[in-house]
Amino acid sequence: MSETPDPTRSKVGRLIDTYGMENIGQELEDRWIGEGYESQSLRSLADWFNRRLLAAKLEQAGENPIDGEVANLYRLLTEDDVTAGMRIDAEATLERNGIDPETARTEFVSHQAVYTYLTEFREASKERSSGNRVEKVRTTVQRLQSRLVAVIENNLEQLRATDRLTLGDFNVLVDVQILCEDCGASYSITALLDRGGCDCQE
Structure with missing residues (x-):
């Protein structure tokens, strides 16, 4: 060793x-x-x-x-x-x-x-960090989605509170879909990261 x-x-x-x-x-x-x-x-x-x-x-x-x-x-x-x-x-x-x-x-x-x-x-390698980069992308996307949900919720609540919008109890759903123009496959960003790619790899 x-x-x-x-x-x-x-x-x-x-x-x-x-x-x-x-x-x-x-x-x-x-x-x-x-x-x-x-x-x-x-x-x-x-x-x-x-x-x-x-x-x-x-x-x-x-x-x-x-x-x-x-x-x-x-x-x-x-x-x-x-x-x-x-x-x-x-x-x-x-x-x-x-x-x-x-x-x-x-x-x-x-x-x-x-x-x-x-x-x-230090035996560092950019190639070795590829898995960490995937997790970094996942974390970044999740953070952006959470921020978008919070901004939408806040604005809708303000509109409802000032009688500019009629809306009951609600949930904001943000779904980012990735469509590959080559193979035609469509995945959520999380699913795409989990499976490591689209149908092109097959």
Whole structure:
């Protein structure tokens, strides 16, 4: 039985351990596979991680930075379209907090480093999350249906209360049907998810 590789052997895992960024590894994985978050690209995740890393550095230095300040500082340190003067000011901000700007840049990770950490050291896979994605869709649809029912009920009750509508006791039923134009099969969204597809698969 193979053991899970030591995450600290990767650059991302080492930085998480060095700067005490507990739970960042799990959130990084969740953001990649779209578990509880919109699925993000590796480049987007690298920027997200680097901003969290920069925030951790500042916190270790005794600062209490807010997200907007960290994001702007990261942009000034890394973007090509930043003027030399603005970059120098950003570097001076780090130096005032005892942070070497060059070391900070060296520690920023690439999208490839994020991919290596996720796949080789957390053994994450977008394919493995396919079942979770189905459940996520189911939950999203159910939430939307419940919200639609509540909105309709509220509006009908207001119309009835102001004598604009005659209506006895009522229930609102919302049924989302999916019709496949290729095979002609029609299923409720729940039934379609449960069976894993339409009649085309047969």
